[in-house]
Structure formats: C-alpha cells, structure tokens
Amino acid sequence: MKFFIDTALLHEIREANDLGVLDGVTTNPSLMAKAGISGKENILKHYHEICQLVEGDVSAEVIATEYEGMIREGEELAEIHENIVVKVPMTRDGVKALRTFYKMGIRTNCTLVFSAGQAILAAKAGATYVSPFIGRLDDASTDGLSLIEQMVLIYRNFGFETQILAASIRHTMHLVHCAEIGADVVTCPLNVITGLLYHPLTDIGLAKFLEDHRKANA
Numbered sequence: 001m002k003f004f005i006d007t008a009l010l011h012e013i014r015e016a017n018d019l020g021v022l023d024g025v026t027t028n029p030s031l032m033a034k035a036g037i038s039g040k041e042n043i044l045k046h047y048h049e050i051c052q053l054v055e056g057d058v059s060a061e062v063i064a065t066e067y068e069g070m071i072r073e074g075e076e077l078a079e080i081h082e083n084i085v086v087k088v089p090m091t092r093d094g095v096k097a098l099r100t101f102y103k104m105g106i107r108t109n110c111t112l113v114f115s116a117g118q119a120i121l122a123a124k125a126g127a128t129y130v131s132p133f134i135g136r137l138d139d140a141s142t143d144g145l146s147l148i149e150q151m152v153l154i155y156r157n158f159g160f161e162t163q164i165l166a167a168s169i170r171h172t173m174h175l176v177h178c179a180e181i182g183a184d185v186v187t188c189p190l191n192v193i194t195g196l197l198y199h200p201l202t203d204i205g206l207a208k209f210l211e212d213h214r215k216a217n218a
C-alpha cells in the first residue's frame with residue numbers, strides 16, 4: 001500500500017519524506033489556500049517545488065468546472081513535471097475530461113467520490129486513481145470503509161487497473177482498515193502517518209531496556 005501525504009505545506013511534506021516512507025502527495029484547492037498559496041503563477045511554482053521534494057506522484061487539482069477549461073488546465077499542470085497527476089472532480093464534465101486525459105496519456109485522480117457507482121464510472125473513464133472520501137462519508141453517518149470494500153471487489157471483478165486512493169483519512173485506524181481491505185493508496189494528514197509510530201508499551205519497554213543496560217554497565 002502506498003502512503004501519500006494530504007497537504008500542501010512543504011514542512012509537512014519534508015517531515016513525512018524524511019521518515020522514508022512517503023510515496024506521493026495529494027493537494028486540493030482548500031489545502032493550497034490553507035498553505036497560503038494563491039495566484040496562478042504561485043500555484044504552479046508550488047506544485048513544481050513539491051515535485052522537487054518528493055519522488056512520487058503529486059496530485060494537482062483543476063479549478064475549472066467545464067470540460068474545455070479542465071483540459072486546458074490539466075495540460076498545463078501535467079507540463080510542470082512528469083510526476084504530476086491531474087485531479088479532476090466527479091462531475092459529468094469531469095468524467096469526459098478523465099477519458100480525454102486517458103487518451104492523451106495524462107494520468108488522473110478522480111476526486112470527490114462518494115459512491116460505488118461514481119467509482120465504476122471513473123474507472124471506466126480510465127482514471128489512474130480514484131479518491132473515495134471516507135472521513136466525510138463517516139461524518140454523514142455512512143460507513144466510508146464499506147465503500148472501499150465495494151470498490152476493491154468491483155475493481156477486482158472486472159480487472160480495472162484504476163488504483164483506489166483512500167482519502168479524507170482522519171485517524172490511524174482508518175489507515176489500518178484500508179490496508180486490511182486492500183486499498184492501493186492512502187492519503188493522510190501528517191499526524192496520521194506519524195501516529196502509526198506510537199505505542200505506550202514501546203516507550204515503556206525501551207525505557208526498561210535502557211535502565212537495565214545502565215544498571216548492568218554502571
């Protein structure tokens with residue numbers, strides 16, 4: 001399972017990358033705004049900077065909502081770096097754009113996916129990745145992980161090559177369950193990735209080992 005970080009903050013990307021387990025980055029317009037990045041030139045420059053930091057796919061989202069605009073923006077984003085994956089929303093125009101990008105050889109991530117039907121459509125259109133938002137489904141009293149289960153089954157049934165990129169991950173158990181179910185990728189905030197490190201018994205055990213060593217070598 002690949003680990004992507006879901007942020008546009010360079011210091012967070014560096015920290016996850018330093019751990020040596022990072023496979024890529026996802027961003028969205030909200031995350032770019034949160035990182036204080038605005039204006040077309042700055043946004044393109046920022047994506048370039050992220051691509052220099054990480055060896056792996058970097059999702060960059062289109063802002064346009066109609067087909068022609070999506071294609072124009074996607075081509076521009078794809079030119080920034082070979083690791084850019086164009087993120088396209090699950091809409092009628094988005095699905096058309098996914099198909100066109102597929103034919104053009106531009107890799108895509110279909111975002112804002114909340115149902116198995118949407119996931120089938122995105123895979124049929126040739127999306128490289130599809131992003132079900134499991135945390136937001138949970139927020140709406142719907143089991144987000146069940147959607148991942150459905151997608152794993154459906155994609156396996158028909159041999160779709162589209163990768164399931166579990167997004168809107170809120171905590172470490174989301175990540176662990178996605179691994180059990182067989183999601184191809186999880187994209188998480190930094191605290192979820194680093195949260196995997198900790199267990200109180202590890203800390204207690206290490207303190208005891210060091211204390212015993214100190215006593216024996218006093």
Ligand code: G3P
Binds near residue numbers: 006027028135167168
């Ligand atoms: O990148 C999209 C997704 O991960 C958003 O997560 O926490 O805003 O629902 P969240």
